[in-house]
Amino acid sequence: MDSTNPATNRPLESYEEHSPSKVDTMLGDAEAAFETWKHRPLADRERLLAAAADVLRANAREYAETMTRETGKPITQAEAEVEKCAWVCEHYAEHASAYLEPDHHPSPPGTTVKTVYEPLGPVLAVMPWNFPFWQVFRFAAPYLTAGNVGLLKHASNVPGCALAIEEVFREAGYPGGVFQTLLIPSDRVADVLADDRVEAATLTGSDRAGRAIASTAGEHLKKTVLELGGSDPYVVLADADLDAAASTGVWARNQNGGQSCIAAKRFIVVEAVYDAFLDRFVDAVESLVVGDPMDPETDVGPQARQDLLEGLHEQVRASVDAGATLVTGGEPLDREGVYYPPTVLTDVPEGCPVDTEEVFGPVAAVYRVEDEAAAVEKANDTAFGLGASVWTADRERGERLAGEVDAGCVYVNELVKSDPRVPFGGVGISGYGRELSEDGIKEFVNRKTVWLADEPDDGTVVE
Structure with a gap:
């Protein structure tokens, strides 16, 4: 071994x-x-x-x-x-x-x-x-x-x-x-x-x-x-604090190199704030430091194994071939080690790998939806049901939507995480x-x- x-x-x-x-x-x-x-x-x-x-x-x-x-x-x-x-x-x-x-x-x-x-x-x-x-x-x-x-x-x-x-x-x-x-x-x-x-x-x-x-x-x-596994939705509504939603979302997707069951994977953003959120999100993604994991300044280290990187890249390539738009990242880094850059895909077509499979790496799929109802529908359009995150300035609205999203846990204005004090599954x-x-x-x-x-x-x- x-x-x-x-x-x-x-x-x-x-x-x-x-x-x-x-x-x-x-x-x-x-x-x-x-x-x-x-x-x-x-x-x-x-x-x-x-x-x-x-x-x-x-x-x-x-x-x-x-x-x-x-x-x-x-x-x-x-x-x-x-x-x-x-x-x-x-x-x-x-x-x-x-x-x-x-x-x-x-x-x-x-x-x-x-x-x-x-x-x-x-x-x-x-x-x-x-x-x-x-x-x-x-x-x-x-x-x-x-x-x-x-x-x-x-x-x-x-x-x-x-x-x-x-x-x-x-x-x-x-x-x-x-x-x-x-x-x-x-x-x-x-x-x-x-x-x-x-x-x-x-x-x-x-x-x-x-x-x-x-x-x-x-x-x-x-x-x-x-x-x-999980394919956790990260829902951003029109009244959300976009700066907080974007900065937290980048961490929710990319901590541990994106290799987490409860990582935010599908970012579902309503039309009214989609462009503003995407700009903030991509800027924050591109500011992440990818490098030596022993360096305390590093945000994203290598993927855990070569075969995992290759499988991740195949998911990205197949999704782009199916019509997804590659905004940033998307190619293994040409350096020693098993490094894949933080990646953002938009215009994600239904049924492509990043839409239907668990993506275990630093790859975010960002969806544009018309309104709250469409956001919930897309959030539930998955066989997975581990966690979900909902972003809104209205606490009562967030609690109502938490009841509509099919998942073991829903966090409002927070990333999904496990905590010894609360049940997890x-x-x-x-x-x-x-x-x-x-x-x-x-x-x-x-x-x-x-x-x-x-x-x-x-x-x-x-x-």
Whole structure:
């Protein structure tokens, strides 16, 4: 398993894959660890999670540099990612007890009825490379604290990140077997998921990968949570603050090199302000600094892999061939590394790749629509449903439109983002289930009903 620096396209390091026998041992370790970990007082698990936050902050620069070397993420964004991971650890360290407090229900006199939340067991997490620390910690922080144990199958191009995350939990004092990294290729995931010792799975990735995980999990009747791709609309109405909408929109599309499921991808602008918005947007796009991701002045680094750049460029070329207008960018940069410039397309024809597919790179499709109704119609003209952003000076109007846009989350006058305090997830082919907040920690628990009676009920119970 090899890692490559996309800023130079040169090899970084080679890692030995875990053999089937090694994986079998690790599954046994996870099963054994769960039998002890599930009985560990919740307060202890919270204290260990707070310690993980401390480890993250103490080694923030080291972890950020590992991310940048393996993915090309600009170093300032990598450092911010480590800090966000520490935040989610602190969030659940503070709130897990309240989230998992038993819920009491109405019951007959002399009885107590409640729902308690008990862990399921080993959970397999199949995670992507684009936010190689954050995606892992947003599953690990709640699920481990609920009493589950974790098995991480990370993307094959970020093995250094995968092992570093395992190190975080080890240095924080977690018992052996509670969190383990499996260095295996994707074609061995199905066998791990099918193993009787694995109770559930979560995946962040493409809809194709999600279908594969869901199929295997369904065959074995195992719970899954899937956060899949997105083609998020970014709706700009006539009364929007155009300066704010344009500057935020450029960041929403181009942070992390545009490689984000919740990046704004389809910019839908009403006719009355289309030209004014486009001028501001393109100026801001062209001012972005593309360069060495280790340079703190860099806004956009390389794409993560050569094959990803080639696929992105093919989407752009096919869309231009179909009639889209290339306003800026649109050609791989002639320099060392896997660099694609921030790109803007207009006059996007229906059915072309940037209109119907997820575009995982710094390419923005800008649409001109007649009015608010047409904007909502275009926003919903997609099989994806992860996030959406609506820009308007009228807060009530924004809230009304949030109810009309089909997505797992809608942000008004803000870019779409995940936040430990609120549930996160999608609809349609963007997946199902929720991460983060109280909903997230309760995804992989047994919601057990406990009925306590002082005396047996003399009545007849009918199911």
